[in-house]
Amino acid sequence: MAAPEIKIQIQNLTYAYDGKAALRDITLNVAANTVTVFFGPAGGGKTTLLRLINRLNDLLDGTAMQGQILLDGADIYAPGTDVAALRRRVGMVFALPLPLPGTIRDNVLYGPLRAGIRDRGRLDEILLRSLTQAALWDEVEDRLDRPANALSGGQQQRLCIARSLALGPEVLLLDEPTSGLDPISTGKVERSLRDLKEHYTIIIVPHSIQQAARLADDAAFFLMGELIEHGPGNELFTRPRDQRTEDYVTGRFG
Amino acid sequence: MKRQWIQRLGFALLTLAALVVVAPILLVIGSVVVQGVGAISWEFLTTMPRSGMKEGGILPAIAGTLVLTLGTALAAIPVGVGGAIYLAEYARDTWLTRAIRLAIINLAGIPSVVYGLFGLGLFVLFLQLGTSIVAGSLTLAIMTLPVIISAAEEALRAVPVEFRTVSASLGGTRWQGIRHIVLPQALPGIITGVILGLLRAAGETAPIMFTVAAFYLPRVPTALSDETMALPYHLYVISTQVPGMPLSVQYGTALVLLMVILSLNLVATLMRGYFRRRRPW
Numbered sequence: 350m351a352a353p354e355i356k357i358q359i360q361n362l363t364y365a366y367d368g369k370a371a372l373r374d375i376t377l378n379v380a381a382n383t384v385t386v387f388f389g390p391a392g393g394g395k396t397t398l399l400r401l402i403n404r405l406n407d408l409l410d411g412t413a414m415q416g417q418i419l420l421d422g423a424d425i426y427a428p429g430t431d432v433a434a435l436r437r438r439v440g441m442v443f444a445l446p447l448p449l450p451g452t453i454r455d456n457v458l459y460g461p462l463r464a465g466i467r468d469r470g471r472l473d474e475i476l477l478r479s480l481t482q483a484a485l486w487d488e489v490e491d492r493l494d495r496p497a498n499a500l501s502g503g504q505q506q507r508l509c510i511a512r513s514l515a516l517g518p519e520v521l522l523l524d525e526p527t528s529g530l531d532p533i534s535t536g537k538v539e540r541s542l543r544d545l546k547e548h549y550t551i552i553i554v555p556h557s558i559q560q561a562a563r564l565a566d567d568a569a570f571f572l573m574g575e576l577i578e579h580g581p582g583n584e585l586f587t588r589p590r591d592q593r594t595e596d597y598v599t600g601r602f603g
Numbered sequence: 604m605k606r607q608w609i610q611r612l613g614f615a616l617l618t619l620a621a622l623v624v625v626a627p628i629l630l631v632i633g634s635v636v637v638q639g640v641g642a643i644s645w646e647f648l649t650t651m652p653r654s655g656m657k658e659g660g661i662l663p664a665i666a667g668t669l670v671l672t673l674g675t676a677l678a679a680i681p682v683g684v685g686g687a688i689y690l691a692e693y694a695r696d697t698w699l700t701r702a703i704r705l706a707i708i709n710l711a712g713i714p715s716v717v718y719g720l721f722g723l724g725l726f727v728l729f730l731q732l733g734t735s736i737v738a739g740s741l742t743l744a745i746m747t748l749p750v751i752i753s754a755a756e757e758a759l760r761a762v763p764v765e766f767r768t769v770s771a772s773l774g775g776t777r778w779q780g781i782r783h784i785v786l787p788q789a790l791p792g793i794i795t796g797v798i799l800g801l802l803r804a805a806g807e808t809a810p811i812m813f814t815v816a817a818f819y820l821p822r823v824p825t826a827l828s829d830e831t832m833a834l835p836y837h838l839y840v841i842s843t844q845v846p847g848m849p850l851s852v853q854y855g856t857a858l859v860l861l862m863v864i865l866s867l868n869l870v871a872t873l874m875r876g877y878f879r880r881r882r883p884w
Contacts (some may be wrong), residue, residue, distance in 0.1 A: 368753055404773060404774065405768060408767070408771060410695065410696075433774045433775065433776050434774070436771065436772055436773070436774045437773075437774035440772070440773075441767070441772040442763075443768075443772075445765075447765050447766070448768055449766065449769060449770070449784055450766075450784065450787065451789060459770070459773050459775070459783070460744065460773035460774050460775070463773065463774055463775040463776070463779045463783070464774055512773060513772075513773070516773060516774055599647075
């Protein structure tokens, strides 16, 4: 079997916010078309790392970064990078679903419209495809022009996933996407994620160890800004090499 | 038992305070209406003043105030809202932006007669615009700017920062996020600020006294370089400068000024309601 294609390379990444180190010397490869799980106790730097991969932390002041993040071998922090275009390639779903003001249709088509897509047929096709991939189409097809915030929490989160998929991204970053959801909605989201990895490279910060174990092809364990261990999920969760990983996975702390 | 009585007393005092606020407004409007309504007629609203302004109508003053308010809006809204967008969305927190904010707050406290003198110096004399509708509108606009900027910046900041993050995460540029998400959400609040600022401008006397207002000019303005009569200044003139002016004409003029301002307010409030309803939530 050929070595898996590397989608994202994180190289010697150190990152500080307000003078406090948030990430220390992280080096990590993410393989294409896999689900990679970033897990560990709160404050470990998982979310920060996620937000660095599509440069959302650009919006913050007082940050300092060393090292590199490469997407398909190209430095995403290189001068002259089109950040909007990068964010279309690397979609993001947040912990709390936040529909934008407007209808379900407005939400899904926000990204494509901002990217300048105007063709009605193409927009309709994107709407259908994204909502179907996010396992939401059947529930909303007859009310696409109703306010998005009338949806249930679980539906809103799948809408947020659909909204990111509408960009036609290559990578999908998800930050505890099911933390506010009931088990049934969580199940639906997880099922759609498993289907999605065929087309996308997925990095997810799970909201529990169980979820991490259910979803992970690869897993990376973060502790206080350091990458402790990284490897195939079935190894990391059954026979971790590092004592700290084992302690966390077996519930001795965290 | 005792606590309930204290609570009732508290509610009673608060209700009283609310009534004390409303009562003067009703009294002012009521007395102006009662004493002024007799002077109102079609002739009063649509003809030129005659006989040393003691007879005839006040059409030029009405037209002048409407034109000046429109001119103020045209000058103040783009600059004010643009400045607010810069301060709320783009400017970083530096000594410069802090100085700008401080200046805006202080500008709001400057007496209107000082704006009038400033307008005279800058627009009428230095820029040689003469006493004209342009000069008067610009002077009123400068006086209005702090109100508009503060209210609009407040309204923009009230839009949750997460919306901007979501917009960015979906490949929107900063401006696209402002244009498509933040501004529509902030619009009702911005309109409120614009209303407050413009209404104050429409009723001001001092800023227009040296920059545009004519003591007696019985014609409707036709060019931006014209002087014009205006309701507040006209009211000032007939109340203090013309002996033997019938009281009914004074109150009639005050009533018209009040009606112009209240109807501008109504239009703006309807607009705000319209945009609030169009806002998805």
